[in-house]
Amino acid sequence: MKDIIVQKFGGTSVADTDKIKNVARAVIREKNLGNDVVVVVSAMGHTTDILTKLAKEISPNPSSREMDMLLSTGEGVSIALLAMALQEQGCDAVSMNAMQVGIITEKVHSKARILEIKTEKIRTHLDNGEVVVIAGFQGVTDDFEITTLGRGGSDTSAVALAGALGAKRCDIYTDVDGVYTTDPRIVPCASKLEKISYEEMMELASGGANVLHPRAVETAMFAKTPVRVRSTFNTENLGTLIVGVEEMELHKPVTGVASDLSKLRVVVCDVKDNPGTAAVLFDSLAKENISVDMIIQSYARKNLNTNDIAFTIEKSDLERTRQILEYVKPELGYSNIYVDDKIAKISIIGAGMIGRPGIAAKMFRTLANRGINIKMISTSEIKISCLVDEVYAADAVEALHTMFGLDSDEIADVKGDLPDV
Secondary structure (H helix, E strand, O other), rough: OEEEEEEEEEEEHHHOOHHHHHHHHHHHHHHHHOOOEEEEEEOOHHHHHHHHHHHHHOOOOOOOHHHHHHHHHHHHHHHHHHHHHHHHOOOOEEEEEEHHEEHHHEEOOOOOOOOEEEEEEHHHHOOOOOOEEEOOOOOEEOOOOEEOOOOHHHHHHHHHHHHHOOOOOEEEEEOOOOOOOOOOOOOOOOOOOOOOEEEHHHHHHHOOOOOOHHHHHHHHHHHHHHHEEEOOOOOOOOEEEEEEEEHHOOOOOOEEEEEEEEEHHHHHHHEOOOOOHHHHHHHHHHOOOOOOOOEEEOEOOOOOEEEEEEEEEEHHHHHHHEEEEEEEEHHHOOEEEEEOEEEEEEEEOOOHOOOOOOOOHHHHHHHOOOOOOEEEOOOEEEEEEEEEHHHHHHHHHHHHHHHOOOOOOOOOOOOOOOOOO
C-alpha cells in the first residue's frame, strides 16, 4: 500500500499559469517517488482580496453567507487549472471542491470549523492512480450551505485532510524556505529551524508568525501528522519539519521570537466587581465568534466596588465588540471604554523554557534596557508575551532575538513575501 502525501500550495505559489505549471512539476516529482498525492490549493494570488473589494463596492456590510459564496469561487479556478496542468504533463488528475469531497463544517459563516471529512471519493481516485486536487479554505454544512474556514483556511484544510487520510506527511509549500526564529524582514540574521515542535509552532503562529495558522498546527498535532514547511521555488531545500515535542532535542530555552501587529487592546473601565460579570462580558463576545487573546482584570477598587478589565482582540473585530459592549452595558455598569490600536504583542517561545527560571526576568530586563515599556503580560509553559507600543515592535524583536542567542552568522535568504495566512 502506497503512502499518501498531502501537498498544499498557497496563493503566491499559484499566482499565474507559469507558477501553476511549476506546481504541477513539484506534484509529479512527489508522485514519481512512489507516493499517492493529494493536493490542496488556495485561490490564485490576490484573488480573495479582489473579490472582497468587489463585495465592498456593492455593500459596505455584505452578509457573511454571500461572502462565503463569493470567496469560495477563488479556489475553484485554482483546482481546475492545476488539474489541467497535471494532465497536460501526462499525469492523471481530478479536481474536487469541498462539496464534492464532503468536507463537513459547523454552520458558521466565515470562520467555520471542520467537523468531518469523507474520504471515500478521494481514495477511489487515488486507487485509480490519479492525483486529487482539492479546494482549500472551504467546506459545506450537512444541509449543503457553503462555508469558509477563515484565516489560514487552506492550511487547515490540508492538515485535516492529511489526518483523515492517515497521510505520512503534509507538505505546506510557500515562498519562504521554512520556519525562521523570527521574521527575517525584521532580523536579517534570523535562523531557519530544521525542526520545531507542534507546541512551539502553535505558539509562534498565535504570536504573529505568518507561516502557519494556529488552527492548522492544532489540527496536525491532534492527528499526530508530521508537517513540513518548504519553498515552492526551492524544492531541494527540505524546509522545516513540525513534529511532536518528544522528537525534539532541546538545546536552547527559546526557539523563536514573534511579533503581532494585528491586535488592539480594549479597556472596559469601572466594571461592577460582582461574581459573573466577566462571564457576561466574555460569553457575549464568544457567541459572536470574537476571539480574545490576553486578559487582565485590575485590582478591585473596594470603595467603589469596581475594577477595569483589559483584553486584546483582532482589529477587524472592533466594531462588533463595541456593539456587544453597548448591549451588555446595563449588566456590566462600566463608565467608559478605552481602545488602544497602536500596540504590538511580542512573544518569546520555546519548549526549553519549562523548568528554567529567570527567562521572564531576562526578557523584561532586555526590553527595559531598550526603553520599552510593557503594557500587559501573559504567559504559558512555553511562551511569554508582552504588549508594547507598536513603534517599538521591531526593536523589541531584534533585542530579544540577540539576547536569547538566536542570531545566525548568515543573512536569511528570503525569496518572497511571507505568506498572509
